[in-house]
Structure formats: C-alpha cells, structure tokens
Amino acid sequence: MKKILTLLVSVLCTLNVFGQSSMDYSKVNTVTQVGDTLIVKYQYFKGTDVNGNDMPDATLYQFDIQHNNKLLDVIENAWQPTSNSSQKAVNTWNGYKFTIDSEKDQTDFDGQYLSWLSGDATYGTNADWSVQRVTYQDVTSLSSGDEIMKVSYKIKDKANSNYTDYTNLINVNWANYKEADGTQIDVTGQSNIGLTGIQGGDAGNVSISVSSNVITNNIGDGSDFSYTIYAKGDTQTPLASGGFDAAGDATVQGLENDVEYDLYVSIDSSKEYLDNVVTVSDLALVFAEAIGAGNSPNGISTTFDYYLQSILANVVGTSIPAGGDINFDDSYEILAYLQGVESTNTTFISKTNDAFNISGIKSTFGDEVNGIATVSPTFKPTDNDKSFQFAHTLGGDVNFSHGFEPTSTNADIPTSAQSTTTQRSMMVRGAKLNPETANLELTSELQNGQVVLTIGSQVTDMIGAQFNITYDKTRLVLDNVVFDTGNEMTNFSNHLEESGKVNIGSFDQNFETNIKTGTPYKLIFIPIVELQNTSGLITFKVNEGVKADGTQIKFIMD
Amino acid sequence: MKKVLIILSVFLLIGCVKDDDILSPIDNNIVDVPESLVISDLQGIKVESTIVTSEVKMNVKLPYTGTYRVKIRDIGKELISQEKLQANEGDNILKVYVSSLENNGYTLELTDNNHDVLGITSIVVNN
Numbered sequence: 001m002k003k004i005l006t007l008l009v010s011v012l013c014t015l016n017v018f019g020q021s022s023m024d025y026s027k028v029n030t031v032t033q034v035g036d037t038l039i040v041k042y043q044y045f046k047g048t049d050v051n052g053n054d055m056p057d058a059t060l061y062q063f064d065i066q067h068n069n070k071l072l073d074v075i076e077n078a079w080q081p082t083s084n085s086s087q088k089a090v091n092t093w094n095g096y097k098f099t100i101d102s103e104k105d106q107t108d109f110d111g112q113y114l115s116w117l118s119g120d121a122t123y124g125t126n127a128d129w130s131v132q133r134v135t136y137q138d139v140t141s142l143s144s145g146d147e148i149m150k151v152s153y154k155i156k157d158k159a160n161s162n163y164t165d166y167t168n169l170i171n172v173n174w175a176n177y178k179e180a181d182g183t184q185i186d187v188t189g190q191s192n193i194g195l196t197g198i199q200g201g202d203a204g205n206v207s208i209s210v211s212s213n214v215i216t217n218n219i220g221d222g223s224d225f226s227y228t229i230y231a232k233g234d235t236q237t238p239l240a241s242g243g244f245d246a247a248g249d250a251t252v253q254g255l256e257n258d259v260e261y262d263l264y265v266s267i268d269s270s271k272e273y274l275d276n277v278v279t280v281s282d283l284a285l286v287f288a289e290a291i292g293a294g295n296s297p298n299g300i301s302t303t304f305d306y307y308l309q310s311i312l313a314n315v316v317g318t319s320i321p322a323g324g325d326i327n328f329d330d331s332y333e334i335l336a337y338l339q340g341v342e343s344t345n346t347t348f349i350s351k352t353n354d355a356f357n358i359s360g361i362k363s364t365f366g367d368e369v370n371g372i373a374t375v376s377p378t379f380k381p382t383d384n385d386k387s388f389q390f391a392h393t394l395g396g397d398v399n400f401s402h403g404f405e406p407t408s409t410n411a412d413i414p415t416s417a418q419s420t421t422t423q424r425s426m427m428v429r430g431a432k433l434n435p436e437t438a439n440l441e442l443t444s445e446l447q448n449g450q451v452v453l454t455i456g457s458q459v460t461d462m463i464g465a466q467f468n469i470t471y472d473k474t475r476l477v478l479d480n481v482v483f484d485t486g487n488e489m490t491n492f493s494n495h496l497e498e499s500g501k502v503n504i505g506s507f508d509q510n511f512e513t514n515i516k517t518g519t520p521y522k523l524i525f526i527p528i529v530e531l532q533n534t535s536g537l538i539t540f541k542v543n544e545g546v547k548a549d550g551t552q553i554k555f556i557m558d
Numbered sequence: 559m560k561k562v563l564i565i566l567s568v569f570l571l572i573g574c575v576k577d578d579d580i581l582s583p584i585d586n587n588i589v590d591v592p593e594s595l596v597i598s599d600l601q602g603i604k605v606e607s608t609i610v611t612s613e614v615k616m617n618v619k620l621p622y623t624g625t626y627r628v629k630i631r632d633i634g635k636e637l638i639s640q641e642k643l644q645a646n647e648g649d650n651i652l653k654v655y656v657s658s659l660e661n662n663g664y665t666l667e668l669t670d671n672n673h674d675v676l677g678i679t680s681i682v683v684n685n
Contacts, residue, residue, distance in 0.1 A: 218634060443627070443642040472658040500658060535616070535628045535666075536655040539639040557637040558673055 020186040021047035021055060023063050023109055023175040025193060031155060034201035034257075037075065038153045040170060040193060042134065044177075046144035047186065056179045057141035061148055062134065063109070063175040066098055069130040070161035072153040072169055077132070080147035086138035090149075093133075097126035098173035109175035109187040116174055128161075131173070139180075157201035159257075164383075167194035199258035203381035206252045208244075210265050211362055211404045212392045214273075215248045219402060222248030224268045225392060232260040232378055255381050262377040265359035265392045272499075274352045276542040278334060278396040280466035280505050281435075284546040285398045286313045287331040287509055302413055303550065304398075306406050307373035308366030311358070313398045315348045321372050331509075334396065338466070338505065340494030348395035350402075356395030358403075365391040365404060366411035373411065399552055435552035440543065442467070442557055444534040451476055451531070453538050455521040459555075461547055462515045466505035468542035469523065473500030476525040476537055485520040488513035503542075511548045589649040591617060597649070602677035603628070603668040609682045610656045618650045618668055620676070628652075629667040630659070638664075642671070656683045 021044070028039040042063070047055040067074065077090050099122050100106050101115030115121035123131065136148055158166065170193040177185040208227060214220045222244040229240040229252065239261065244250045255261060267274070288303045289310075304310060310320050316333045318324030337349050348356045360366075360375025367374055379388045393403025406412075441456040455467060471478065481504055483491040489506040496502065502523065506515055525538075545553035594606050595617035606615040620626060623646045630639040639659075643652075654666065661683050668677040 441640075442637075443640045445642045470658045472655050474657050475655060531653075533628075533641060533643050533652040534655075535641040535652065536613075536630055536639055536657075536659060537641075539630070539658055541638070557640070 020188045023189040034157045036155050040151050041147045042149045043147050044142045058177040059180045060178040061136040064133050064173040066129050066131045067170045070128050075154050076152040078150045083138050089135045091133040094130045095127050096123045096131050097129035106191050107188050113174035113176045159202035159204050166198050201257050203255040203257045206381045207387040208250050209389050210248045214402050221246040228264050230262045260380045266357045267355050269355040277350045277402045280464040281546045281552040282398040283334045285550045289326045290328045290331045306411050307368045309398050315396050316345045339492040350394035350396045359392045362389040362391040366406035435554040437554050437556050440555040444538045451525040451534050453523040458517050462545035463548050464507035464546040468503045470539045472537045475529045479526045480524040482522040486516040591649045613653050613655045623647045625671040627669045631665045659683045
C-alpha cells in the first residue's frame with residue numbers, strides 16, 4: 001500500500017511539474033554602467049501536461065513584482081498586449097518587501113499567492129524595496145510567449161546605498177493566473193533578476209598619497225603638496241583639487257568608479273627650501289654625465305642610476321623625450337645658476353617661486369619605455385581599489401634630495417649600460433643616492449668689530465662643496481667672501497642680498513682636484529648695529545660636498 | 559691741631575668698616591644680572607624669555623674665563639648656527655638674535671671649546 005501511495009504522489013508531482021504555466025521575466029538589453037536603463041519583460045508561458053498538451057487558457061494574469069528601490073528606479077511601465085477589450089492596472093507601494101511562505105518554494109508563484117491570501121506569506125515594511133502589482137484581464141487569452149509588460153528601470157549608484165553589488169534586484173513574489181471559470185492555474189518562474197559587472201557610480205572616498213624626500217627627510221611636510229585631477233588625457237578642466245595633509249595623505253570625493261583620471265601633484269612653489277633643491281651634488285652628477293656619456297640615455301653608457309635622472313638633468317634645450325641629450329649646456333646652466341648668473345635660456349631648474357613638478361604613480365615612477373623614463377598620472381577607482389600612491393620630484397633635482405627616488409626595477413638603468421666608474425647598483429634599491437657623512441665646523445665670531453663666519457674642513461676627497469648661508473640682514477652687511485680652496489677650483493658665490501642669503505661653494509669640473517682642507521671658506525660681515533656677540537646672526541641650511549663619483553657628502557657639524 | 563683731628567677721624571672711619579669689605583678680592587666681572595637671568599648653579603645658560611621675537615637676552619654663566627660655544631639646534635638636533643666667543647668666568651649677559659631663524663622651536667646649547675655641554679635651554683622663535 002505504501003508503495004502505491006508513493007507511486008501516486010510521484011505521478012501527481014510529475015503531472016504538477018509538467019502542467020505549470022510560468023511567469024517568465026528576463027532582461028531585454030545589456031547594461032554595464034550606473035545610469036543605464038535596464039528593460040525587463042514580463043512574459044506569459046502556457047503550461048503543458050505530461051502528454052505535451054496545452055493547459056487551459058487564462059483570462060486573468062496578475063502578479064506582484066518587487067524591486068530594490070535603492071538600486072533601481074522605475075521609469076516606465078509599458079503594456080505589451082494590444083487588445084481593446086482588456087482591462088489593465090498597475091499599483092505601486094513603496095517601502096514593502098515580501099516575506100514568502102517558507103513551506104513553499106519561492107518560485108511556486110500560485111502557491112505563494114494563496115499563502116499571501118491566507119496570511120502565511122506577508123508584506124512587511126522595508127524602505128529598500130517597492131512592490132508593483134500588475135493586473136491584466138481580458139476575455140481573450142494571451143498566447144504562450146506573449147509579453148504582458150516591459151518595465152524600464154534606471155540603475156542607481158550603489159555607493160548611496162548599503163548594498164555592495166547588484167545581484168538581487170527584482171523578484172516576482174507571486175502570480176495569480178485564473179481560467180475564465182475562476183480555476184487557479186499553477187504558475188512557476190525564476191527567483192530573481194540580478195546584475196554583475198556594473199561599472200561607474202560614485203567611487204566614494206578615494207585615498208591618495210604623495211611620496212617625496214621633502215616629507216621623508218622633514219624638509220617640509222605633506223601639506224606643502226597639492227593635487228589636481230583631470231579626466232584622462234585632459235589638462236584644461238580640473239575635476240577636483242585639494243591639498244595633502246602633513247603626512248602626505250588626502251581623500252578625494254566626487255570621482256566615479258571604473259573611470260580613468262589623471263592626477264598631477266604640485267609643490268607649494270613659495271617654499272624657501274626650494275632654493276636648496278639644485279646644488280653642487282646635482283651639478284656633479286650632470287657634469288659627470290655630460291663628460292662621460294654624451295649620447296645617453298639611448299647611447300652606450302651613462303653615469304646615471306635611473307632613467308628618470310636624464311629627464312631631471314635636462315635643464316635646458318631639447319627635452320629628452322623629444323630627442324634631447326644631457327650635455328655641457330645642462331651642466332653649465334646649473335653652474336651658472338649656482339653662481340647666481342642670470343640665464344637668458346628657458347631652464348627647468350627648480351627654485352623658490354619656480355618649481356617644475358614631475359609626478360606619477362609611485363609603483364611605476366620613472367619606468368623605462370623605449371629608453372626613456374616615464375611617469376603615469378593615470379588612475380582608475382574601482383570597487384576593489386580606492387587607494388592610490390603617487391610620487392613627486394622636481395626638475396633639476398638629479399640626486400632626488402627633494403624628490404622621490406624611484407623604487408621600481410624598471411626605473412633602473414642596467415649595470416651593463418652604466419659607466420664602470422659610477423656603478424652603484426649593488427646598493428639598496430631606492431637608496432642608490434644615499435649620502436655619506438663627514439664632520440665639518442662652521443662658527444661665527446666677533447673679530448675686530450667684524451662678524452666672521454669660518455668654515456673649517458678636514459675632508460680630503462671632495463671635488464665640490466656648497467654652503468647656503470642665511471644671515472640677519474637687519475644687523476649685518478656682507479663685506480667679503482674669502483676662498484682658500486685650491487688653484488684648480490671653480491668657486492662660486494651667489495649673494496641674494498634682499499633675502500639675506502649667500503650661497504657659496506666650489507667645484508672641479510675635471511673631477512680630479514679636491515678642495516683644500518683647513519679653512520676653505522670665510523665670510524666677513526660688517527655689523528650695522530652694536531653687537532656683543534653673534535649667536536643666531538648666521539645660520540646654515542645646505543651644507544654638502546660631493547665626491548668624484550658623484551656621491552653626496554652630508555656634513556655633520558659640531 | 560686741625561690736621562691731627564682730620565687724621566684721627568680718618569682712622570676712626572676706617573675702624574668702623576667691616577673686615578670682610580676690606581679683605582674681599584676684587585671681582586673683575588661685576589655684571590648686573592637681571593633677576594630673570596640669575597643662574598643659581600656654577601655654570602649654565604638661561605634666556606630672558608622663551609618666546610623670542612628679533613632678539614633675547616641670555617646669561618651664559620661660566621666656570622672660568624675662556625673660549626666657549628653657543629650652538630643653536632633645530633628640532634632634529636641638527637646644528638644650524640654656532641658662535642664661538644671669549645667670555646669671562648661667572649655671568650655674561652649676551653644676546654641671541656633670531657631674525658634670520660624660521661618660526662620654530664630650537665635648543666640653545668652652551669659648550670666649552672671642546673664641545674662638552676655646560677648647559678642647555680630652549681627658545682621658540684616667533685618673528
């Protein structure tokens with residue numbers, strides 16, 4: 001008996017499966033972006049029995065659709081049948097979501113309808129969902145496959161919602177198909193419509209940061225930098241701009257996901273430390289390149305460690321990407337700058353009120369492409385990537401004293417392309433230009449009514465040195481600079497009287513002779529007020545030397 | 559007689575003076591030290607005001623006459639200015655000039671000529 005019952009149930013179930021009509025709903029078009037219009041068609045399919053015969057026709061077609069109103073906005077309900085005898089209605093309730101009768105399948109649409117009538121399935125309040133009830137009635141039955149309605153939905157930005165994806169957007173809750181005599185028709189269908197791969201939309205908070213030795217070495221801080229964002233390829237119409245915080249971080253809003261942008265970092269050009277960007281160390285690197293590798297970076301050898309240095313050192317003349325070269329024009333231009341000689345050339349030497357910014361994505365900063373260093377300003381926020389690191393450096397800053405030294409392996413010039421006298425590739429990446437240190441003594445004192453600054457050095461292997469001195473111009477007048485550096489040295493003294501600064505130094509362009517030890521430099525000032533002592537009257541900022549191989553010497557003063 | 563009386567009076571006046579006043583050695587470095595710059599220790603450095611605009615008085619109190627250094631260091635302890643001076647034992651009222659310093663905090667360091675620290679204090683420049 002038990003077997004008979006089991007068999008009967010199985011047959012009934014089979015009959016049920018084969019006999020159901022369906023409420024089919026499916027996407028008409030392909031959508032990929034926030035703001036696109038998604039069209040969904042709601043379609044009637046007549047069921048068949050086990051023998052393949054059509055089930056009875058329906059004259060009432062009623063179903064409830066719910067959609068996530070945080071992710072979709074209904075913009076049109078378009079009836080598809082053209083019968084003049086039909087009656088049609090669409091009712092809408094916002095803020096409700098259907099709770100199915102869990103004893104039945106979700107796609108048992110007629111069963112869920114009956115459960116809703118009996119209270120076993122209910123509508124509860126839910127601000128994220130809206131319900132539309134579609135009712136179509138006609139004396140003439142629809143044919144199987146006829147579309148009842150097409151609904152157009154606009155895809156909204158999920159950034160404004162609590163949802164992280166678009167995988168559950170539309171459900172049919174129940175369906176009530178009836179024959180002309182009121183007989184309920186079994187209806188089934190699919191559980192939901194969702195979307196994947198939707199791009200665009202508000203990217204929300206996008207984090208950016210800037211790296212520079214200005215920040216790392218406490219020359220200034222991150223708030224000295226600002227950013228400007230453009231649509232990719234544009235440099236005319238900024239979409240967003242702002243400043244970084246002291247740590248070099250910023251949060252940008254108003255960007256869209258999956259859209260490419262170009263970001264450029266600038267430094268506050270009014271900062272006085274920019275006068276210390278290009279120094280004798282940079283000069284030595286450029287001279288060495290001009291002497292030893294005239295046809296670099298595309299040529300046989302170079303003295304540089306990074307392709308980017310060819311861009312930074314090319315302070316005058318044709319740009320490197322345009323086929324330029326590092327030559328004596330560049331080195332003498334820097335020497336003239338250090339000497340305070342006004343140049344008639346257009347130069348790319350960064351200094352106060354004249355900064356030449358170079359920035360790009362940190363991880364690829366200075367990467368070589370076809371023998372030339374490149375920097376990429378382009379970034380693209382996505383759902384999974386909203387944090388971007390940028391690097392910044394300055395024109396003329398060949399030793400990266402105020403810029404970011406590349407860390408990408410693709411930014412390195414291969415050892416095989418380097419001059420054997422300057423290879424530093426065994427050093428730690430990103431620290432090839434780390435300076436050495438040496439002790440030096442700078443003291444001021446009153447001598448016979450004059451204020452004398454003496455620079456004492458016992459460093460024996462310097463082919464260049466530079467000291468940027470600031471003095472109290474309200475109390476002192478510079479009277480004389482005395483050099484005792486040796487006969488082969490080219491000495492320079494750049495007196496910026498208005499700002500109370502004097503930059504002095506020496507450099508052997510042949511890289512052969514070292515600066516004399518002892519007291520190579522002496523500055524003599526005349527007091528214009530009565531002085532008992534000199535504390536604070538003279539301060540020193542840049543104090544550095546350079547060796548024949550271009551290694552910077554940072555002076556430690558006692 | 560009049561002359562004898564005058565001489566006697568002089569001797570009487572001398573007799574009224576305390577012995578200490580007569581026996582004290584002559585101090586060659588008599589400095590009028592403002593109360594704000596008094597240093598109770600035998601050596602050290604003290605400024606009249608921590609917040610400084612343009613200049614400030616400082617007292618450099620030394621154990622003996624000789625060559626000393628006053629060093630100014632920035633927040634990272636890097637030396638940015640150094641004066642070498644000849645000064646006397648005891649109090650020496652000098653000045654620190656800050657017009658060429660950026661607004662910031664600094665330390666003032668008093669050392670002997672061999673860089674041994676004798677005293678240290680701090681200033682804040684607010685030009």
